Amino acid sequence: MSNPRRSLVNPIDMSPIQAIARDDAVLNALVAFVRQEAVRPGDKLPTERILADLLKVSRNTVREALTRWEGLGLVERRQGSGTYLKAEVSPDMLHMPLTLPGGQDFDSLMQTLEIRRALEAEAAALCARRATSESLAAIASKLEVMERVFHETNGASADADWEFHQAIYKASGNMLFEQIIAAMHGIFHRFWEHPLGVRDFGHASFPYHRTMYERIAARDAEGARGEALKLIATVEADLKRGAANLKLAGTT
Amino acid sequence: MSNPRRSLVNPIDMSPIQAIARDDAVLNALVAFVRQEAVRPGDKLPTERILADLLKVSRNTVREALTRWEGLGLVERRQGSGTYLKAEVSPDMLHMPLTLPGGQDFDSLMQTLEIRRALEAEAAALCARRATSESLAAIASKLEVMERVFHETNGASADADWEFHQAIYKASGNMLFEQIIAAMHGIFHRFWEHPLGVRDFGHASFPYHRTMYERIAARDAEGARGEALKLIATVEADLKRGAANLKLAGTT
DNA sequence: GGCACCAAATTGGTTGGGCCATTGAACCAC
DNA sequence: GTGGTTCAATGGCCCAACCAATTTGGTGCC
Numbered sequence: 001m002s003n004p005r006r007s008l009v010n011p012i013d014m015s016p017i018q019a020i021a022r023d024d025a026v027l028n029a030l031v032a033f034v035r036q037e038a039v040r041p042g043d044k045l046p047t048e049r050i051l052a053d054l055l056k057v058s059r060n061t062v063r064e065a066l067t068r069w070e071g072l073g074l075v076e077r078r079q080g081s082g083t084y085l086k087a088e089v090s091p092d093m094l095h096m097p098l099t100l101p102g103g104q105d106f107d108s109l110m111q112t113l114e115i116r117r118a119l120e121a122e123a124a125a126l127c128a129r130r131a132t133s134e135s136l137a138a139i140a141s142k143l144e145v146m147e148r149v150f151h152e153t154n155g156a157s158a159d160a161d162w163e164f165h166q167a168i169y170k171a172s173g174n175m176l177f178e179q180i181i182a183a184m185h186g187i188f189h190r191f192w193e194h195p196l197g198v199r200d201f202g203h204a205s206f207p208y209h210r211t212m213y214e215r216i217a218a219r220d221a222e223g224a225r226g227e228a229l230k231l232i233a234t235v236e237a238d239l240k241r242g243a244a245n246l247k248l249a250g251t252t
Numbered sequence: 253m254s255n256p257r258r259s260l261v262n263p264i265d266m267s268p269i270q271a272i273a274r275d276d277a278v279l280n281a282l283v284a285f286v287r288q289e290a291v292r293p294g295d296k297l298p299t300e301r302i303l304a305d306l307l308k309v310s311r312n313t314v315r316e317a318l319t320r321w322e323g324l325g326l327v328e329r330r331q332g333s334g335t336y337l338k339a340e341v342s343p344d345m346l347h348m349p350l351t352l353p354g355g356q357d358f359d360s361l362m363q364t365l366e367i368r369r370a371l372e373a374e375a376a377a378l379c380a381r382r383a384t385s386e387s388l389a390a391i392a393s394k395l396e397v398m399e400r401v402f403h404e405t406n407g408a409s410a411d412a413d414w415e416f417h418q419a420i421y422k423a424s425g426n427m428l429f430e431q432i433i434a435a436m437h438g439i440f441h442r443f444w445e446h447p448l449g450v451r452d453f454g455h456a457s458f459p460y461h462r463t464m465y466e467r468i469a470a471r472d473a474e475g476a477r478g479e480a481l482k483l484i485a486t487v488e489a490d491l492k493r494g495a496a497n498l499k500l501a502g503t504t
Numbered sequence: 505g506g507c508a509c510c511a512a513a514t515t516g517g518t519t520g521g522g523c524c525a526t527t528g529a530a531c532c533a534c
Numbered sequence: 535g536t537g538g539t540t541c542a543a544t545g546g547c548c549c550a551a552c553c554a555a556t557t558t559g560g561t562g563c564c
Contacts, residue, residue: 047545098348
């Protein structure tokens, strides 16, 4: 036979690289494609069948790669239509999926609010320092829409409200604020599906949107932070009110 | 963007009709299985073939579901061995995939620091209000270890430093702080593998650990917040110093 | 018994084929 | 135009293999 001790001493032949990562290669190719073709968020990506043929891999492999991106919120798939880019991608992007327990109970909601209070205040302060005239105009526009919808619908301005806040996060120059707070906001939306007796939830926060905007427009960072804190405080009060209702209803 | 006329006419809100998602059902079933069988992180999950047969779906569908979880870091697959749980799962988990472009440059690190500044300050304030005597003792213990290691090793107390901060997050009574800041911390450390010329990085923050602890022990929420801000400020200064070095080195 | 070695069973990774449900656009009747 | 119909494109799912890495268990040699 051959040398029986070969396994103990391995002088050369160390090429462990490139051993795997078939579907990772698909994603890298997709990143290259996006850059080369200047695909913008919202644009359509090549179909799975075309990608499979182009990259000489099975369509199933393409699907698993896209499934990973879908889980990370980078693409959106619409059956019968196509796959669309949802966020910017670049070769050296850092994906950091964070999963944390997000219950539906009062304590969990209160915890998300504590996170939001910290971030909302900081975002408002940063926004006051960094907002460009364009982003200020965008914020003002969202504010006006929100106020108009609020009066027209007698307070049902949740969507416009959220867009106003998002404009502030964008203007803060740090997209992490928007991403993290968006996750917290998602919990609240699942919460509102189960209505809990607080009819005017969020109404008390209404006036602080304009005062916060005014402090931002005045480049008053600490003032903006203060108004943001007042705004969150009203939401916390509403939440506690709802928790009280829930406790009453639960003990019947 | 939004439809400005919708509010005038029809306030009906249809359900977000969505027949089913086959692979979502697989994940839900897996969550149920994990809870029922008390699977702990590190344990092995059923094989793909068994799951497919058990849930009466194709193995391909099982794979797509697991691929999503793998992308979120919830499971780890080892070819030839099996699929292993990597983190706790619960029916109402909050997935927060964060993506920041160019995770290695100065701007990205600065963004993570801005998040950490907001959260660190709030956590310190909450900790000052809520810490029990036990958690206070734990924080003091971590502080002493850190200070001792700092002097013994001439400043190489990064791990002990981190444990001190974690003790504060735990004492804040809101685990979201620890988890989110841990993610930010992870980015920082990954970057620190590439040393960048700042030899005494983090040394300036040393004295503020004790002052922050003293404000917490004194139940002085705003004082603790202030010390936390000072601490982060020194890290920001160090980072800017490193960025200056990097720019010099990069333009040669 | 203890150890190195080898071969089969197990398990995730990939392939290529196929069918179904949904979408959207072109087309047609009214 | 309006409203339906047809039809190709596309993602969702299934099937039955085979490949590659790992584990496992046995075998034979000290």
